[in-house]
Amino acid sequence: MTGSATSSSAVEPVRTAAPIEIPVRMVERLSAYRRQLRRWVAEGRTRIYSHELGALVGGTPAQVRRDLMTIGYTGSPARGYEATGLIERISQLLDAPTRQGVALVGVGYLGRAILNYFSKTHPDLPILAAFDVAPEKIGRVLDGCRCYAMTELEAVLGTQPVTVGIVAVPVEAAQGVADRLIQAGVRGLLNFTPTRLRVPPEVYVEDVDIAVSLEKVAFFARHGAGSDEE
């Protein structure tokens, strides 16, 4: 629907080399595909079938093929898809053309967990700065990431290409933090607090609600498991 033939679309920026309108769910799957593909390649495999990739991420072969078709990546019958090329194609879509980074606000246990996890694992999309109010954390370098005082937020973000903010602070502080991050140029927020952040419409917010997830698991642990998923 975007880009071509059919009319409909009103707002049509159509700038760079990504003319595709990718649905939310597919972005999740593409991200998952890529990570599994990297493992696959790291194990020395070079080609992969739709059913293999499907199994790795918990999807069906048909879904994998449909997704890859949508992003315009073509495999070959009897040889499947070429893994490294596919990784590259996905990266082309998901990654920013210019270096883009993340700011973490709140270096409590959750913040530390995130830092620790991402420092090892994430080449693209690095966490460029962390912020906290606790004086003993300020100035330290945790998992390769410098921790600044909250008061320095605007200054630091002025010098770094940060477009995403992680809100890992107590719930009372969340809205204030969000406001400051957005004011400083952040366009996407990953929110771990159980509040609905009020943001301007151009800012994307993703809520990660562990309490809800846990209750969901508890519920389906009791009733039929149905189909597991994410």
Place this chain on the structure above:
Amino acid sequence: MTGSATSSSAVEPVRTAAPIEIPVRMVERLSAYRRQLRRWVAEGRTRIYSHELGALVGGTPAQVRRDLMTIGYTGSPARGYEATGLIERISQLLDAPTRQGVALVGVGYLGRAILNYFSKTHPDLPILAAFDVAPEKIGRVLDGCRCYAMTELEAVLGTQPVTVGIVAVPVEAAQGVADRLIQAGVRGLLNFTPTRLRVPPEVYVEDVDIAVSLEKVAFFARHGAGSDEE
């Protein structure tokens, strides 16, 4: 399947059993509704309109009404829904009739974050035990939760009504932990590692994948925010 109209139902738990088949998404919303309703009541309000509740969780009024209709809770025009009654109705559906608890495996930063968060906030669905391999953590009580050695897992779970397990260990250990939890009677898993756990079909697995969430945010931060949600 679920206690049908015929009188022959074998195990009919208690009063007003739930003959409803609730879709996954709705469980998430109900959980969110309940939390917001508790805040609402804590602020002294007693009644709530669909559009108010919708705003609190980021949904539409129509969706809220549809959900409440589905769970069979009736409001009144011009007065809205009665908050405490609604909380009770949701709890009736989401909570186990008998005491049910959670086991946490992996007391790293992430595990600590979860403990810390839930100790304050969660009356129902308590974390009954934590497990780790690190000797210095064993025996300690963190946020009101006792930390045991991994070797004690089966023994401890034998004495506690644990039906849900949280997997917050390094990825290499995840499958082994899952196997042991399931063997010990757990029927639902909250998995924070980036692997697809292999489990028997009656076990429900919920994957929380922070890396994927972050990449999603980064993507939509760049492209149109579309509609934020979750």
Place this chain on the structure above:
DNA sequence: TACCTTTCGTGAAGTCGTTCACAACGAAAG
């Protein structure tokens, strides 16, 4: 070369959840 097997690419059909739109209703005001 001819055949056989397996997988891809994709139009079409199906499924499921969300949103629309409106009648019925209760409360409050005139």
Place this chain on the structure above:
DNA sequence: CTTTCGTTGTGAACGACTTCACGAAAGGTA
């Protein structure tokens, strides 16, 4: 008592994603 306003309950329309099903193509094999 009657009118007006705003909200609920809900059938029906809508839309989006998922799955199905099948023709075509590419290796492998004799």
